[in-house]
Amino acid sequence: MGLIEARGVTVELGGRKVLWQIDFTIERGEIVTVVGPNGSGKSTFVRAMVGAVPPSEGRVTRSPGLVLGYVPQRLSLDAAMPLTVGRFLNLPRHRRSSEVAAMLDRVGVGGLEHRQMSALSGGQFQRALLARALLPRPDLLILDEPTQSLDQPGTAAFYRLIETVRQDLGCAVLMVSHDLHVVMSASDRVLCINGHICCEGTPTVVSAAPEYRALFGTGTHGAFALYQHQHDHHHPESEGSGADA
Numbered sequence: 001m002g003l004i005e006a007r008g009v010t011v012e013l014g015g016r017k018v019l020w021q022i023d024f025t026i027e028r029g030e031i032v033t034v035v036g037p038n039g040s041g042k043s044t045f046v047r048a049m050v051g052a053v054p055p056s057e058g059r060v061t062r063s064p065g066l067v068l069g070y071v072p073q074r075l076s077l078d079a080a081m082p083l084t085v086g087r088f089l090n091l092p093r094h095r096r097s098s099e100v101a102a103m104l105d106r107v108g109v110g111g112l113e114h115r116q117m118s119a120l121s122g123g124q125f126q127r128a129l130l131a132r133a134l135l136p137r138p139d140l141l142i143l144d145e146p147t148q149s150l151d152q153p154g155t156a157a158f159y160r161l162i163e164t165v166r167q168d169l170g171c172a173v174l175m176v177s178h179d180l181h182v183v184m185s186a187s188d189r190v191l192c193i194n195g196h197i198c199c200e201g202t203p204t205v206v207s208a209a210p211e212y213r214a215l216f217g218t219g220t221h222g223a224f225a226l227y228q229h230q231h232d233h234h235h236p237e238s239e240g241s242g243a244d245a
């Protein structure tokens, strides 16, 4: 079976149906991205899949012993509270310093163990969160809009890193994102949600789907094609073409 399988899931919050008739499976090693307008139920979907909110109808099955890693949207730390990156990665469980150092290296912030969390740049901070989520060697890494504080090149670099991590560690990735153009190309499968699953498939299929275009329009200026992961440099928007044309 998949890591998570949902059949006919409906979720009600505050007496209102927020999600209905959700069928979903994520397999080992897959990168699945959830897109959708504000308030469309993306976070609720992820919370239902990991068991943080119960369905009012239907059923979610998780494979036994599933290990999850979670990267939050943001984490506010009191700047007055001293907390080094090394200590942060040792919460809630002590880790060997060699293990911490290797994980920081892997996510591109090697050698920052002694730096204060409050002194990190936005991109470094997100990588520290990612390193912490990866330490338990999750089967499934969950990211809820992980690049909100990053600029566009920083966002593209972060998603490329996610692909590398997936290759190296073999974990599946389920993420919520608003960064449509950037993230779609880093995904194996995209789920477009607006209370229910409007459409799903490969990024190319979804970006061409009428349901997706009705929600997001067609005015992506070809940016969708610009961030294919094999690109190692930033293109000006005007070069865009391909899937969005």
Ligand SMILES: Nc1ncnc2c1ncn2[C@@H]1O[C@H](COP(=O)(O)OP(=O)(O)OP(=O)(O)O)[C@@H](O)[C@H]1O
Residues within 6 Å of the ligand: 013, 014, 018, 036, 037, 038, 039, 040, 041, 042, 043, 044, 045
């Ligand atoms: N605890 C709650 N009680 C009642 N309604 C809730 C609760 N949590 C969320 N909702 C509502 O459920 C709907 C879906 O919320 P959700 O946070 O899942 O959307 P989202 O797509 O992640 O939104 P955004 O893109 O703005 O983060 C919204 O209308 C929200 O107001």
